[in-house]
Amino acid sequence: MLKYFQNKYALSEKGAKDLFHAIIWTIIMDISFMAPVILGFKFLDEYMGELLNSSSATQRTISYYAVMSLAFFVVMLVIGLFQYNSAYTKIYEESAKRRISLAETLRRLPLAFFGKKDIADLSATIMDDATQIEMLFSHSVPQIYAAAVTVFIMGVMMFFYNWQLSIAVFWVVPVAAFIFILTKSLQKNMHAKLYDIKRDISEKIQEGLDSAHEIKAYNREESFSNALNTQLDTLEKFMIKGELLIGAFINLSYVFLKLGLPSVILYGAYLLTQGEIGIFTYLVFLIVTARIYNPIMEAMENFALLLFLNVRINRMKEMDKMPRQDGRDKFNPKNYDIEFKNVDFSYQDGKQILNNVSFTARQGDVTALVGPSGGGKSTIAKLAARFWDIDKGAITLGGEEISQIDPETLLQYYSIVFQDVTLFNSSIQDNIRLGKKDATDEEVIRAAKLAQCHEFVNKLPQGYETLIGENGEKLSGGERQRISIARAILKDAPIILLDEATASLDAENESKIQSALGELVRNKTVVIIAHRMRTVLGADKIVVIKDGVIAEIGTPLELKEKQGLFSTMLKTQYQNS
Numbered sequence: 001m002l003k004y005f006q007n008k009y010a011l012s013e014k015g016a017k018d019l020f021h022a023i024i025w026t027i028i029m030d031i032s033f034m035a036p037v038i039l040g041f042k043f044l045d046e047y048m049g050e051l052l053n054s055s056s057a058t059q060r061t062i063s064y065y066a067v068m069s070l071a072f073f074v075v076m077l078v079i080g081l082f083q084y085n086s087a088y089t090k091i092y093e094e095s096a097k098r099r100i101s102l103a104e105t106l107r108r109l110p111l112a113f114f115g116k117k118d119i120a121d122l123s124a125t126i127m128d129d130a131t132q133i134e135m136l137f138s139h140s141v142p143q144i145y146a147a148a149v150t151v152f153i154m155g156v157m158m159f160f161y162n163w164q165l166s167i168a169v170f171w172v173v174p175v176a177a178f179i180f181i182l183t184k185s186l187q188k189n190m191h192a193k194l195y196d197i198k199r200d201i202s203e204k205i206q207e208g209l210d211s212a213h214e215i216k217a218y219n220r221e222e223s224f225s226n227a228l229n230t231q232l233d234t235l236e237k238f239m240i241k242g243e244l245l246i247g248a249f250i251n252l253s254y255v256f257l258k259l260g261l262p263s264v265i266l267y268g269a270y271l272l273t274q275g276e277i278g279i280f281t282y283l284v285f286l287i288v289t290a291r292i293y294n295p296i297m298e299a300m301e302n303f304a305l306l307l308f309l310n311v312r313i314n315r316m317k318e319m320d321k322m323p324r325q326d327g328r329d330k331f332n333p334k335n336y337d338i339e340f341k342n343v344d345f346s347y348q349d350g351k352q353i354l355n356n357v358s359f360t361a362r363q364g365d366v367t368a369l370v371g372p373s374g375g376g377k378s379t380i381a382k383l384a385a386r387f388w389d390i391d392k393g394a395i396t397l398g399g400e401e402i403s404q405i406d407p408e409t410l411l412q413y414y415s416i417v418f419q420d421v422t423l424f425n426s427s428i429q430d431n432i433r434l435g436k437k438d439a440t441d442e443e444v445i446r447a448a449k450l451a452q453c454h455e456f457v458n459k460l461p462q463g464y465e466t467l468i469g470e471n472g473e474k475l476s477g478g479e480r481q482r483i484s485i486a487r488a489i490l491k492d493a494p495i496i497l498l499d500e501a502t503a504s505l506d507a508e509n510e511s512k513i514q515s516a517l518g519e520l521v522r523n524k525t526v527v528i529i530a531h532r533m534r535t536v537l538g539a540d541k542i543v544v545i546k547d548g549v550i551a552e553i554g555t556p557l558e559l560k561e562k563q564g565l566f567s568t569m570l571k572t573q574y575q576n577s
């Protein structure tokens, strides 16, 4: 049973146990709620009997039942507390664990995953789905199981009490359940589709927020909001259609359930007139019948919600299956040479991007990756830092395969300066300090000076304390890039991965960044994605990548003399400059 809960609802072992306890306590609570009715009848039975017999015990009977009622009240209160604790407190604890485990899954996903995968989808799974699941587990799941067991127990008791009237009470249940089950696959499909539509809408909104500048700059506001409105219209129409269709079926099954009470009234009256049952039995059945359908209806409503839960749980299971990156925490490479050995690689879409790539980037050398756009240069740089795991071959650092090293441990040895600099909405000082969180103010300023930041920072109103806005929006492109270089200088990692994207900068900014880079790369293993031939000519080794394979490899001089792709690129760039 526990294993079943674990698999079906993606729970931890403890979570499955807690759910089981919650169900048991809800059953006890449901049954205890029937107790006042039974007690009431017992009282009426005795009291009326005593009244009719003019017995003197009436007063004692009232006191006895008053004490019993009080005792039941206390017992129900205690049961209620246990039920609340098991169904709510424990389930919220499980939910907190679930969120942490999802976050842990995210932490273990390949870093590059976050570049492509929609963040809206991931955050929806962690926050929204986890909240919905939490609600359903505390409010619905225990109630469904408990209702089924409670109604079964009550049914058996009633059957033994009077089987003929019990048939009048329960004949409607299988009919209503049958109609309800007919809608199950309809509801399942509807929930899955609804979930997809909602996800698309949140992705669209996220996209709008991310590219608000571009949308404005290219005057796309109208077409963007039209597209969003169309999606919202689809959602509305789909929800109305689904509600009408499913609502019709569900109401039909409720109507059938309600037929139970008239059945008992009529059939009971018949049995009464035939003298087969007494008035007391008739009344007991009438009152119990009036109550017994409520848990069944509640269970049906909850069951409908549960179908929605499946969609969300499947989404979580999907996330659990994503490729995780694990590895050793302990790593002391004997040197910082990075070696690619016959590496094949494809992204998740399966299209092969790199084919049999082999080269070594030696410690103390600058290794430049050059080649036509889309050839695979950035992919190689990202693979060198284990942003993704490769399909074939090996990538080693200091002779050890990086696929065996925990990514967080590995990244301690890297400073990465890519084109798309990410800055945080805090002070310049904090943004630089990201490179080394315990750096002193002096160290931060030293790195800023080396990265040619000090001058522009001093001109800002609050200097290093100046808040730079979302992703550094208050800074120029060159300034943002120099801050990211300062960060890398502060980190002082032995390996530098650098996307030298300075082509679009003005001459002054470019030369400033050049001198900052010169400082950064001194005596390190440097892999640079080079766009300008000036940098390339100073490199120790050039690797020319075209269509995912190494077209040429050698020193600048060797490649110039070879008169191949590199020499053509060199000439083209000189002609254009």
Ligand SMILES: Nc1ncnc2c1ncn2[C@@H]1O[C@H](COP(=O)(O)OP(=O)(O)OP(=O)(O)O)[C@@H](O)[C@H]1O
Pocket: 112, 115, 116, 347, 348, 349, 353, 371, 372, 373, 374, 375, 376, 377, 378, 379, 380
């Ligand atoms: N996350 C990704 N998922 C799927 N394909 C990708 C992903 N990133 C890159 N690609 C594809 O891999 C190929 C190589 O891309 P990459 O960015 O490595 O090339 P590049 O040589 O650095 O190009 P550029 O000089 O234009 O930056 C391209 O065809 C690109 O479309």
